[in-house]
Amino acid sequence: MNVTPTRIPDVLLIEPRVFGDARGFFFESFNHRAFQGAAGLDISFVQDNHSRSAQGVLRGLHYQVQHPQGKLVRVVRGTVFDVAVDIRRGSPTFGQWTGTELSEDNHRQLWIPPGLAHGFLVLSESADFLYKTTDYYAPQHERAIAWNDPDIGIAWPLSAPPVLSSKDQQAKRLRDAEI
Numbered sequence: 001m002n003v004t005p006t007r008i009p010d011v012l013l014i015e016p017r018v019f020g021d022a023r024g025f026f027f028e029s030f031n032h033r034a035f036q037g038a039a040g041l042d043i044s045f046v047q048d049n050h051s052r053s054a055q056g057v058l059r060g061l062h063y064q065v066q067h068p069q070g071k072l073v074r075v076v077r078g079t080v081f082d083v084a085v086d087i088r089r090g091s092p093t094f095g096q097w098t099g100t101e102l103s104e105d106n107h108r109q110l111w112i113p114p115g116l117a118h119g120f121l122v123l124s125e126s127a128d129f130l131y132k133t134t135d136y137y138a139p140q141h142e143r144a145i146a147w148n149d150p151d152i153g154i155a156w157p158l159s160a161p162p163v164l165s166s167k168d169q170q171a172k173r174l175r176d177a178e179i
């Protein structure tokens with residue numbers, strides 16, 4: 001597998017080795033030893049999530065103020081534009097974002113360390129989004145930052161206003177957020 005730092009250096013783009021043949025393909029979507037070797041990270045996951053969203057849905061930007069979750073994210077059907085935002089006080093990349101297209105065709109994954117905000121926009125007709133987390137869901141500690149916060153300036157590839165949950169419609173700007 002290839003591991004490439006993004007412009008937020010500890011957000012990693014992971015490209016697994018895909019074995020194709022006349023039947024289709026195979027790849028290891030997670031291998032602890034390979035991940036530790038290539039990314040230098042000894043990570044264990046406690047939760048595996050799967051969400052399905054229609055085109056134009058934008059989920060995020062979410063984080064947990066307690067029990068922050070590291071996330072290993074991927075798309076098994078469709079295509080999304082996946083974004084991580086550095087909201088770690090004191091980080092040299094505080095307030096910066098990185099975006100990557102994840103799809104069933106490119107098999108790409110992103111490792112997003114604990115402490116960052118995360119979200120994605122669905123570009124295909126529908127998208128199945130799978131991700132592992134390093135800590136449990138803690139709704140009482142979950143917070144949201146506005147997808148369109150001008151101080152962050154994410155260049156979402158939007159062709160129309162996004163479809164948002166009510167929670168995400170009410171999300172705060174980073175400058176007003178509890179981090």
Ligand SMILES: Cc1cn([C@H]2C[C@H](O)[C@@H](COP(=O)(O)OP(=O)(O)O[C@H]3O[C@H](C)C(=O)[C@H](O)[C@H]3O)O2)c(=O)[nH]c1=O
Nearest residue numbers: 049051059060061062063071118119120136137142165
């Ligand atoms: C995240 C989560 C949700 N839920 C329940 C709570 C709600 O009844 C329902 C939908 O939750 P929500 O609207 O918060 O789902 P998303 O908008 O996809 O939230 C996720 O969106 C962005 C992309 C993230 O990175 C986070 O993992 C997460 O915040 O699933 C659970 O039972 N367990 C969970 O771990």
